[in-house]
Amino acid sequence: MSTLNQVSSIRRTSLHVELTDRLRDMIVEGVLTAGEKVPEKTLCEKLGVSRTPMREALKVLAAESLLTLEPNRGARVRAITIEDLEEVFPLMGAFEALAGELACRNITKAQLADIKKAHNQMLRHFHNEDMPEYFRYNQQIHEIIMDAAANPTLKTMYKSLAVRVRRARYLANMSSERWQQAVDEHEEIIDALENQDGQLLGAILKRHLMNKFETVRQWLGEQESQTTNNN
Amino acid sequence: MSTLNQVSSIRRTSLHVELTDRLRDMIVEGVLTAGEKVPEKTLCEKLGVSRTPMREALKVLAAESLLTLEPNRGARVRAITIEDLEEVFPLMGAFEALAGELACRNITKAQLADIKKAHNQMLRHFHNEDMPEYFRYNQQIHEIIMDAAANPTLKTMYKSLAVRVRRARYLANMSSERWQQAVDEHEEIIDALENQDGQLLGAILKRHLMNKFETVRQWLGEQESQTTNNN
DNA sequence: AATCTGAATTATGAATTCATTATTCAGCAA
DNA sequence: TTGCTGAATAATGAATTCATAATTCAGATT
Known part of the structure; x- marks a missing residue:
């Protein structure tokens, strides 16, 4: 087997897209529960990324109404009523x-x-x-x-x-x-x-x-x- | 008149929200025309902000299908077909x-x-x-x-x-x-x-x-x- | 004890810096 | 001239740093 095949596949999608998908799953699966405050830092550490792509992902999820963003107060998982x-x-x-x-x-x-x-x-x-x-x-x-x-x-x-x-x-x-x-x-x-x-x-x-x-x-x-x- | 009234109003919404709205308008009004490549730097300079909130805004507009983001190749105003x-x-x-x-x-x-x-x-x-x-x-x-x-x-x-x-x-x-x-x-x-x-x-x-x-x-x-x- | 104050801490907002990937373009070869 | 190569340039991706706002909590006051 050539060593080339062992190289992990090149990342095609950008990090923030992966994060968006990942977080969306976490919300759907209940890992992040409704109403829960989601401190950026903690999330970043858990997923091993920096805050920049994480924040981009949070903005997108907020646009999808899965999260709410309160200015200067971070993100919250939107509870279903x-x-x-x-x-x-x-x-x-x-x-x-x-x-x-x-x-x-x-x-x-x-x-x-x-x-x-x-x-x-x-x-x-x-x-x-x-x-x-x-x-x-x-x-x-x-x-x-x-x-x-x-x-x-x-x-x-x-x-x-x-x-x-x-x-x-x-x-x-x-x-x-x-x-x-x-x-x-x-x-x-x-x-x-x-x-x-x-x-x-x-x-x-x-x-x-x-x-x-x-x-x-x-x-x-x-x-x-x-x-x-x-x- | 008290000097307090002269103080410009406190910014309530965060920058990326303002940017999203602003860019959305620019697209609708045809300032940014369909198919046009939108270099981040130029936009940032025109609107006087740094790249971080600009990129957050671009992600949101992409989620709204107003832009397309090609990895490592920036944003493009989506042409209507x-x-x-x-x-x-x-x-x-x-x-x-x-x-x-x-x-x-x-x-x-x-x-x-x-x-x-x-x-x-x-x-x-x-x-x-x-x-x-x-x-x-x-x-x-x-x-x-x-x-x-x-x-x-x-x-x-x-x-x-x-x-x-x-x-x-x-x-x-x-x-x-x-x-x-x-x-x-x-x-x-x-x-x-x-x-x-x-x-x-x-x-x-x-x-x-x-x-x-x-x-x-x-x-x-x-x-x-x-x-x-x-x- | 309960409430208030404000310094210390923590979190978010935004700018900057560094790394990596595209793009451009001069120079070369066919 | 046309097409290729690769160095230089410019753009984007992501991490870090700095600034500012929110929160916490010890200590003071009633």
């Missing part, structure tokens, strides 16, 4: 509906096949009551639809909303009836896609999301009433 | 439709009165064929609707799209028939608002925007065919 959900879900609904319409016009046979494959996987995990894996394939299906919509801006904006509520979405567990209902809705989604009925698909996706909204709202309500005060 | 329009307008349509629905539920008498006032001003400038002033009141009407929708996230996202196409929107002048049509559509909008018919208002707003889209698309087509090559 019920008000946030009520802002974000209708928007996501509009995105999903649009994605559905566009997807029906553009979807390829391969993509449709991928969706069906993912759907079957999802069903399997549904029957095993394996929530994390179910969640993964669920996400995958919606991502393929987004891709089929072939509108990068739509996808980017959708993702930036999704990331804001993702943690809540994941943690809020569904009742078994609601779970069954979600699966049924997915069947409808596939039917509409096959028939290329954009209007219908849009409507289903919107409703599907609004049902999810109800679940999350309930969960968050319980959460908020439990934790009276934590900064 | 027809593909961009085709990405952005359907999204804006979805936003407008949602805003309309929400606005119908929440709009106050005062806001409705403001819209009518702005509409009359707009009509006046329409009859004088004063495009810039017409444009201003037109924007104002749509902004009031956005405000009535009472969804900050929606408004932020809408604005970030609007800013991307605003220059094209402004420069693309309408035919006189199209202009008349736009005015008529505004009458419909007001009717729907008064009747609180969310579905209808959403549909009108969407159509209204799509008509605008057609105008802009045509204009940009002419532009692109004229300028063969300019970096």
Whole structure:
């Protein structure tokens, strides 16, 4: 083997991009919890970078509404409130509906096949009551639809909303009836896609999301009433 | 008069926020033209700041898709292409439709009165064929609707799209028939608002925007065919 | 004991410096 | 002339340094 192959791959993306992605993950995964103050220095030391790229990343995440920046007082992980959900879900609904319409016009046979494959996987995990894996394939299906919509801006904006509520979405567990209902809705989604009925698909996706909204709202309500005060 | 009053007001926002806003304006107003390379140093000297806050601002504008950042090669003002329009307008349509629905539920008498006032001003400038002033009141009407929708996230996202196409929107002048049509559509909008018919208002707003889209698309087509090559 | 004051500490804001990567352009070869 | 090479220059990426604002906390005052 040539020594050349051992050289670690050249960094293509700049540090602040990596940091932005990294921090975004940390927020979604709950490593950085909502409301938490994030001292720059500590973060820099943990991730082994200087403050300059870190601050650039913080600015971007603030622009994405994942953090709030108070002048001279640093960054804070934005806590999700019920008000946030009520802002974000209708928007996501509009995105999903649009994605559905566009997807029906553009979807390829391969993509449709991928969706069906993912759907079957999802069903399997549904029957095993394996929530994390179910969640993964669920996400995958919606991502393929987004891709089929072939509108990068739509996808980017959708993702930036999704990331804001993702943690809540994941943690809020569904009742078994609601779970069954979600699966049924997915069947409808596939039917509409096959028939290329954009209007219908849009409507289903919107409703599907609004049902999810109800679940999350309930969960968050319980959460908020439990934790009276934590900064 | 006390000497205290003469003290210039304390800076509340941080420099990078001011810069972001300033640069955004410069892009929208065409001071920085599409495709133009923006050397950091020159910009810093012009605006009298150091590179640190400037770079933070550039990162944020890149996150807003107003600039593209090529690693080690600096920032470039993103040129608007027809593909961009085709990405952005359907999204804006979805936003407008949602805003309309929400606005119908929440709009106050005062806001409705403001819209009518702005509409009359707009009509006046329409009859004088004063495009810039017409444009201003037109924007104002749509902004009031956005405000009535009472969804900050929606408004932020809408604005970030609007800013991307605003220059094209402004420069693309309408035919006189199209202009008349736009005015008529505004009458419909007001009717729907008064009747609180969310579905209808959403549909009108969407159509209204799509008509605008057609105008802009045509204009940009002419532009692109004229300028063969300019970096 | 409770509250207030202000010095010491700590954190952020911004400028500067250093390192690395592009770009330019003079000189050379075909 | 055209195209290539590489040194010089200029730009960006990132770390460090300096300045300023916020916070903490010991000590004084009521």
